[in-house]
Amino acid sequence: MSTPDIDNIIAAIRSVIHQKKEGPVSLHEPCFEGNERAYVKDCIDSTWVSYVGKYVDRFEDMLAGFTGVKKAVAVVNGTAALQIALQLAGVKANDEVLVPALTFVATANATAHCGAVPHFVDSEEKTLGMDPDKLKNYLKEIANLNDNGCTNKKTGRRIKAVIPMHTFGHPADLDPLTEVCREYKMEMIEDAAESLGSFYKGKHTGNWGKLSILSFNGNKTITTGGGGAIITNDEALAKLAKHLTSTAKIPHRWEYRHDYIGYNYRMPNINAALGCAQMEQLTGFLNKKRNLAERYSRAFRNVDGVKFFTEPPHAKSNYWLNCLLLDKADAEQRNKILEKTNDAGIMTRPVWTLLNKLNMFRDCPRMDLSCAEDLEVRIINIPSSASLTKS
Ligand SMILES: *Cc1c(COP(=O)(O)O)cnc(C)c1O
Numbered sequence: 001m002s003t004p005d006i007d008n009i010i011a012a013i014r015s016v017i018h019q020k021k022e023g024p025v026s027l028h029e030p031c032f033e034g035n036e037r038a039y040v041k042d043c044i045d046s047t048w049v050s051y052v053g054k055y056v057d058r059f060e061d062m063l064a065g066f067t068g069v070k071k072a073v074a075v076v077n078g079t080a081a082l083q084i085a086l087q088l089a090g091v092k093a094n095d096e097v098l099v100p101a102l103t104f105v106a107t108a109n110a111t112a113h114c115g116a117v118p119h120f121v122d123s124e125e126k127t128l129g130m131d132p133d134k135l136k137n138y139l140k141e142i143a144n145l146n147d148n149g150c151t152n153k154k155t156g157r158r159i160k161a162v163i164p165m166h167t168f169g170h171p172a173d174l175d176p177l178t179e180v181c182r183e184y185k186m187e188m189i190e191d192a193a194e195s196l197g198s199f200y201k202g203k204h205t206g207n208w209g210k211l212s213i214l215s216f217n218g219n220k221t222i223t224t225g226g227g228g229a230i231i232t233n234d235e236a237l238a239k240l241a242k243h244l245t246s247t248a249k250i251p252h253r254w255e256y257r258h259d260y261i262g263y264n265y266r267m268p269n270i271n272a273a274l275g276c277a278q279m280e281q282l283t284g285f286l287n288k289k290r291n292l293a294e295r296y297s298r299a300f301r302n303v304d305g306v307k308f309f310t311e312p313p314h315a316k317s318n319y320w321l322n323c324l325l326l327d328k329a330d331a332e333q334r335n336k337i338l339e340k341t342n343d344a345g346i347m348t349r350p351v352w353t354l355l356n357k358l359n360m361f362r363d364c365p366r367m368d369l370s371c372a373e374d375l376e377v378r379i380i381n382i383p384s385s386a387s388l389t390k391s
Contacts, residue, residue, distance in 0.1 A: 003333065004305030004326065006340045012299040013346055016292065017383055018390040024345040025383045028321060030223045034281045039273035051246070053269030055276050060229070062279040063214070067196070067204040069231040071238030074267035074275070075245050078193040078215025078228035082110035084245055084265065085211040085230050086161060088237050089187040091116050095160040096152055096365065098186070100130050101354045102372040103165045106215075107191050108355045108364075117157065120356045120366035123375060125325075127312045129172025130164045131371065136180050138367045149185040155365060161187040166195035166205050168381070169221070169320035170311055174200050174208045189213070193228070196221050197286045197318035206231045211241070216271075221285060221320050222278035224271040286318055288386040293319040296382070300324070306380075319384065323351075326378040334377055341382075351379040 019025055043049045056074055063072035075081045091097060093115030099107050101120040108118040121138075124131035143159065144151045150159045162181055164172040174190075181188045192198075192206040193215035199205065206212035211234070216227035230241045248262030267275075293310070300308040306324050311317035326334060334350065341348040354376050356366050 002304045006337055008303045009337060010341060010344050012303050013382055016295045016299050017388045019388060025347055027347045027349055027381060027383055028219045029385045030218055031387050035277040036274055039277050040270060043270045043273050049270040050268050051266050055269050055272035056267055059272040059275040062276060063229055067206050067231055069207060070233045070235055073230045073238055073241045073245060074272055075228050075265040076267060077226050078213055079106040079110050080265045081213035081228035081230045082191060083113045084241055085189050085213050086110060086114045088241055089161055089189055089210050091160045094157055096157045097160060098162040100165050101356050101366065101369045102375060104352055105355060107163055107165055108361055118361060118364050120364060120369060122367055122369045123372045125371060127172050128167035128170055130177060132173050132176035132180055139184055143184055145184060159186060161189055163189050163191050165191040166198055168323055169195045169198045169318040171195060171198050171200040171205050171315040178208055194320045195318060197282060199316040201314045211237060216275060221318055222282055224275040227267050227271050227275060285386040288389040289319045292389045293322055296322055321381045322384045324380045324382060329374045329377045331377040334380060337380060347383060349381045351376060
């Protein structure tokens with residue numbers, strides 16, 4: 001273990017990236033070089049900008065086709081998608097949901113939006129995602145299994161669901177996690193917000209959860225401005241998801257009749273138009289991102305004190321956000337690297353603050369989080385836009 005030389009890190013990044021425009025290199029920016037303008041113009045010209053129009057159906061079909069799920073339901077953002085997915089998986093107020101401590105805040109927020117309580121789980125270094133073995137051992141200790149499913153002995157609450165999240169697009173170890181869910185009668189919902197284009201053992205992420213979700217926020221692999229989707233292989237649940245997210249209106253030529261307390265979470269047609277144009281380019285984006293990652297990997301081979309994180313075994317990752325792992329968990333050293341790289345016009349970022357440290361989640365149950373705590377001070381994200389690849 002040695003202390004990384006920051007000039008070497010900067011040189012390695014500079015040797016890989018190729019930016020056409022002037023100014024600082026951003027972490028991840030969208031690329032609109034396809035039919036975006038034509039499709040958005042078509043929405044405006046036809047006046048179909050809002051909740052009715054052909055692009056929503058088309059976008060949903062493209063998503064289902066690409067990910068290999070039966071159905072996709074486009075919604076306003078990934079957080080809303082996750083809230084509805086949890087509800088449809090049967091998560092009720094006062095249930096607990098197992099969530100990684102190392103994730104974007106949306107995973108725990110959506111859980112809380114259902115009235116449920118996030119219960120924080122540790123990660124593993126191999127995938128940066130939930131650690132299946134550690135989770136299994138932990139449940140052995142704290143869970144009671146009965147006809148109702150799984151109960152937390154300490155809190156008395158039902159543990160209804162588990163949300164593996166595919167960190168920076170690297171798939172969590174889904175097979176053993178599925179096994180733990182089966183053994184403890186919990187539902188799995190994959191937070192695949194970051195993993196469009198990532199495959200686990202040859203199959204697209206999002207196929208393991210009862211329902212899973214995607215995000216099309218401006219910083220994700222493809223964007224609709226803001227947007228998300230619920231994806232599932234259960235057609236009845238997909239139908240219900242569509243119904244619930246579009247005010248639960250019973251179809252009729254003129255009557256307004258609703259049969260649930262629904263949500264106004266539909267994705268507008270104009271956003272879906274952007275999405276269709278982006279989906280047409282997805283394979284190209286993914287090729288460029290993998291190429292960028294390969295070149296980072298080579299460039300960092302000779303930089304001491306830090307390694308470039310590569311996809312776990314059995315995975316083909318989208319490399320949504322590239323990341324460095326410092327050998328040593330040293331927050332001071334990490335901060336120095338962040339400061340110097342940003343000063344040099346290269347945008348770098350630390351990983352999210354562990355969610356159990358945020359005020360609103362401070363009192364939530366959690367297991368030992370030693371790996372997540374270690375990763376929290378070792379991860380540095382580096383520029384990852386598809387457009388940075390030299391052609
Ligand atoms: C982006 C993201 C989401 C969803 O975010 P929205 O901005 O609501 O679309 C959820 N979980 C994770 C891990 C994310 O990175």
